[in-house]
Each structure stands twice: as structure tokens, then as C-alpha cells.
Amino acid sequence: MNHSFPFVLLLLAGAVAAADTTSSARAKRPPPPPVYLEECTGCHAAYLPRMLPAASWQRLLGGLPTHFGVDASLDAATLAAFRPWLLDNAGDAQRFPVAPEQDRITRAQWFTRQHHGIKPATWQRPAIGSKSNCGACHGQADQGKYGEHDVHIPK
Numbered sequence: 112m113n114h115s116f117p118f119v120l121l122l123l124a125g126a127v128a129a130a131d132t133t134s135s136a137r138a139k140r141p142p143p144p145p146v147y148l149e150e151c152t153g154c155h156a157a158y159l160p161r162m163l164p165a166a167s168w169q170r171l172l173g174g175l176p177t178h179f180g181v182d183a184s185l186d187a188a189t190l191a192a193f194r195p196w197l198l199d200n201a202g203d204a205q206r207f208p209v210a211p212e213q214d215r216i217t218r219a220q221w222f223t224r225q226h227h228g229i230k231p232a233t234w235q236r237p238a239i240g241s242k243s244n245c246g247a248c249h250g251q252a253d254q255g256k257y258g259e260h261d262v263h264i265p266k
């Protein structure tokens with residue numbers, strides 16, 4: 112009888128428990144509030160809280176009048192209606208030891224990892240144009256949905 116057998120079982124049980132926590136955490140994620148979808152998806156996809164750390168969201172929301180070269184200002188009441196959702200559900204320090212450059216999702220390590228198979232020339236196709244253009248490939252990005260079953264890279 113192999114002595115490491117019970118240990119392997121223990122490891123397996125741990126892995127199952129970890130997977131369980133992850134899927135239930137996913138099920139409990141609150142969906143984007145309608146006001147966020149209205150105000151923040153006019154120019155690009157509905158980016159999700161966990162895609163950036165809270166510090167990045169704070170800076171972005173504090174700088175909306177000069178948002179990546181455009182004026183995306185909102186009044187205080189509108190901002191207050193979705194700001195807590197964005198900050199409370201932001202990515203944690205484990206996922207973001209440092210904030211991505213320019214507070215861009217497309218500069219985050221997780222983004223690079225998830226998209227490592229995509230060649231530089233693919234991003235430049237006319238139908239895509241920019242890494243920030245999530246909706247070119249993620250069919251429901253305007254609803255904040257990025258599941259792998261709904262990905263299609265345009266030619």
C-alpha cells in the first residue's frame with residue numbers, strides 16, 4: 112500500500128472544497144446595477160468590478176472629466192448609485208499586488224494571461240481595433256458577461 116495515498120485524497124478533497132467556494136462566490140456576485148449599464152457602456156463594454164483593484168476604480172471615478180481623453184463626467188447622485196457596487200466588488204490585493212498601468216484592465220496581468228493565445232496582429236484587425244474593445248469578441252460584453260462559451264474572434 113502506497114503511504115502517500117491518504118495524503119493525495121486529502122489534497123483532492125481540498126481542491127474540491129476550493130472549487131466549491133469559487134463557484135458559489137461566482138453565483139453570489141451582484142449583477143451590474145442598471146444605472147452603471149446606462150452610464151458606463153455608451154463608449155465601451157460593461158467592465159466588471161473584479162477586473163481592477165478598488166484603488167484603480169477610485170482614481171477612474173475621480174477623473175471622469177478627463178477620462179482617457181474624453182469627458183465622461185457624471186453628477187454626484189448618479190455616481191453614488193453605482194460607486195459602492197464597483198468598490199465593494201473590486202479585485203482583491205491577491206489578484207492585484209499593484210494597480211495596472213494607467214488603471215487599464217488591458218494592462219492587468221490576469222488580462223494578459225487570459226488572452227495570451229491572441230496574436231498582436233489579431234488585435235489590430237479592423238473589426239477589433241483595440242484590446243479595450245471587448246465587445247468585438249465577447250458577444251455579451253455590453254451586459255457585463257464574459258463567459259468563455261460566448262467568445263468569437265471576428266476575421
Ligand code: HEC
Nearest residue numbers: 150151153154158179181182183214215216217218241243
Ligand atoms: C464618452 C465616452 C466614455 C464614457 C461615457 C465612459 N468611458 Fe471609459 N473609456 C473611454 C475611452 C475612449 C477609453 C479608452 C479606450 C481605448 O484606449 O481604447 C475608456 C477606457 C476605460 C477603461 C480602461 C479600459 C482598458 O483599456 O483597459 C475603464 C476601466 C473605463 N473606461 C471605465 C469607465 C467607467 C467606469 C465609466 C462610467 C463611469 C466609463 N468608462 C464611461 C470612453 C468613455
Ligand code: HEC
Nearest residue numbers: 216217225239241242243244245247248257258259262264
Ligand atoms: C480579440 C478578441 C478578444 C477581445 C477584444 C477581448 N477578449 Fe477576452 N477573451 C478572448 C478569448 C479568445 C478568450 C479565451 C476564451 C477561452 O478561454 O476559451 C478570452 C477570455 C476572457 C476572459 C475569461 C473568460 C473565462 O470565463 O474563461 C475574460 C474575463 C475576458 N476575456 C475579458 C475580456 C475583457 C474585459 C476584454 C476587454 C477589456 C476582452 N476580454 C477583450 C477574446 C477577446
